[in-house]
Amino acid sequence: MMIFKELIKKHKKVVIFSIGLSITTIILEALGVNIFQKVIDRFTDHTLTVSTVLLYGVIITTVAILWYLSNIPNTKLPNGIYLDLKVMALKKMSVINYADYQKFGVGKLIQMIENGATAGKNILVEFYFRIFGEHLPNIIISIIFIALININLVWFIFIGYIVIFIITNIVLKYLYKYKNRILINEEFMNHYLVRGLMELVVFRTNKRYATEIKKTEEASNAIVSNKTKIELTHEFFFTFFYLMVIMLRIAVILYGLLSKALSIGEIVALMTFLDKAYQPIAIFNVGYVQYKLDKVAFERYKDILCSPDDIALSQGEKIDVEQGKIEFKNVGFSYDSKTVMKNLSFVIQPNSSVAFVGESGAGKSTVIKQITGLIKPCEGNIFIDGYNLSSMDLNHFYDYISYTSQDSPVFNGTLYENIVFDRQVPEEQIIRVLRLVNLDEFYQGLENGLSTEVGERGILLSGGERQRLALARIFFQKAKIIILDEATSAMDNITEEIVMNNVMEAFRDRTVIIIAHRLSSIKKAGNIFALKNGCIVEQGKFDGLLQQDGYFKELWNRETHKQEER
Secondary structure (H helix, E strand, O other): OHHHHHHHHHOHHHHHHHHHHHHHHHHHHHHHHHHHHHHHHHHHOOOOOHHHHHHHHHHHHHHHHHHHHOHHHHHHHHHHHHHHHHHHHHHHHOOEOHHHHOOOOHHHHHHHHHHHHHHHHHHHHHHHHHHHHHHHHHHHHHHHHHHHHOOHHHHHHHHHHHHHHHHHHHHHHHHHHHHHHHHHHHHHHHHHHHHHHHOHHHHHHOOOHHHHHHHHHHHHHHHHHHHHHHHHHHHHHHHHHHHHHHHHHHHHHHHHHHHOOOOHHHHHHHHHHHHHHHHHHHHHHHHHHHHHHHHHHHHHHHHHHOOOEOHHHOOOEOOOOOOOOEEEEEEEEEEOOEEEEEEEEEEEOOOOEEEEEOOOOOOHHHHHHHHOOOOOOOEEEEEEOOEEHHHEOHHHHHHHEEEEEOOOOOOOOEHHHHHHOOOOOOHHHHHHHHHHOOOHHHHHOOOOHHHOEOOHHHOOOOHHHHHHHHHHHHOOOOOOEEEEEOOOOOOOHHHHHHHHHHHHHHOOOOEEEEEOOOHHHHOOOOEEEEEEOOEEEEEEOHHHHHHOOOHHHHHHHHHHHHHHHO
């Protein structure tokens, strides 16, 4: 409920305006029906006056104007709340504990946020706001006017309400079950779709698409089947409701005919008030069913928002990293009962370049994630310039870190914006950096130079160009610790060697940490750590490790053998 309170507080003025406008409109509509009753009765007995007709005209005209004005809050509220819930999810991503984040697949996460934002909007706008702004006022005002005409008819209306609620409770059990199945299968389907779109090359070359398509179709069929059941169940309820209202209308007419207690105008008014008294109940019951179903989706959304935060992002000491020294002391880490590393100790000296090498699963990425504070050691300590990382404010620490991955995120915008973002930097400096990352020929071939649009996610660039563009950003950052996580994996050998040599030379006064994709790219690294099963089995300079005839040389021989086979 805290989420809803926050949203209502933000949109307080619009909410008050919306509910006030709605109640005013309902009161005027009821008065319009009451005046219309008098118009009919006085028309039949020839006592109708022009003033009565004009009054009726003023009321229905005012109602029409108010209905038009209601479009303002009716557009602002649902869209504002829907988008606010998405922004809340994004804010959560900025502080969520990394280990908990990993439990959500990207495809499922996207679907959970989409469904949750839609459900949250429906719960607030279509359920709560409509109850207090439309349903309750409509019911109360309609019953008051019906009682003014004939109080005996009010008891029949209450009996009808009881019958509808009984039927609704039966229907709800089935709808809840069907909706839950739909949500689960929508998340699965979105997961398969995202995976299929993002991994085209891998899935196509490994012939995975047939299996993925089969799973997607199974989820799709389950969604269609359950949505059909929901639609049929809804229609059953509306048919029953419609028949009951017809029976009440007939009962009112028969009552007026037999008792002679109702005028024609009163019968016409009662027909209208019956609709106004029962229509909110029908809408409310369907809305209540949807509310219960939306709660399922919103609870899943809340699972994201309620995931633990990484408290280190907002707590701890704000330490200025002046040297860039990193030390691991007996660090251990386990994940899902699997030991990734144990008693890992090493020192990265300030202003040095080091590389971590090893087979997949050796623990290279775990080391990087621990240096950046994303995952916490299960045992041991990590020190930055002598300060324990666990007691440091990570947000402040990130001012001194630059991280570049092999995915090389490129954003929709110009070449200039992708390199320096919103900073103002002379073009000559940028062009000099482009030369250092071997993008000078690419730049010279662009008609619009630095103003060239690179496309969403750098779609107009090759993989190697994207990576070099990402590396160019580092030159305009003040980070003391630079992490390159397979940041040159898409480059050819020659380009990679040129770029890495320039990077090493440019950042001699900083701590550079490299996760190597190709061992040839780290020949000039000041120190190399060879990782195997979470342990450092060798360390030293490139040439010295080759002479030891150990694990590093084994990795080197495998790499050169693969290159020879090509």
